[in-house]
Amino acid sequence: QVQLVESGGGSVQPGGSLRLSCAASGRIFSINIMGWYRQAPGEERELVARLTSGGSTNYADSVKGRFTISRDNAKNTVYLQMNSLKPEDTAVYYCNADVTYYSGSYRVLGHYWGQGTQVTVSS
Numbered sequence: 001q002v003q004l005v006e007s008g009g010g011s012v013q014p015g016g017s018l019r020l021s022c023a024a025s026g027r028i029f030s031i032n033i034m035g036w037y038r039q040a041p042g043e044e045r046e047l048v049a050r051l052t053s054g055g056s057t058n059y060a061d062s063v064k065g066r067f068t069i070s071r072d073n074a075k076n077t078v079y080l081q082m083n084s085l086k087p088e089d090t091a092v093y094y095c096n097a098d099v100t101y102y103s104g105s106y107r108v109l110g111h112y113w114g115q116g117t118q119v120t121v122s123s
Helices: none
Strands: 002-007 010-012 018-026 028-039 046-051 057-059 067-072 077-082 091-103 106-113 117-121
Touching: 002 091, 002 106, 018 028, 018 091, 018 117, 028 067, 028 077, 046 067, 046 077, 057 067, 077 091
Parallel strands: 010 117
Antiparallel strands: 002 018, 018 077, 028 046, 028 091, 046 057, 067 077, 091 106, 091 117
């Protein structure tokens, strides 16, 4: 199986920055898409940014120009650099990945979520 472990959340004032990290571990063969979603209280979970193994990116319109997603394939880790944070960015941020892993002699494709990390932007 595969685990995703997030870190880097916290509290920051408006205009500040945070960097989230998410490391995948397990008997991993390859990781295709890695990304970040967020969910604010009373709201549905929404895509923030995602990055394919080929380098293609997608960003929510609300974060374009402020957030940058990147990954270190050697470390199976994805990052989210968040700048110019706004109060409306406050949410629990979840890492997400499509991972092909070894199960015995087979390769299995799985879709995984991290446990979530809280980001609070407030003065």
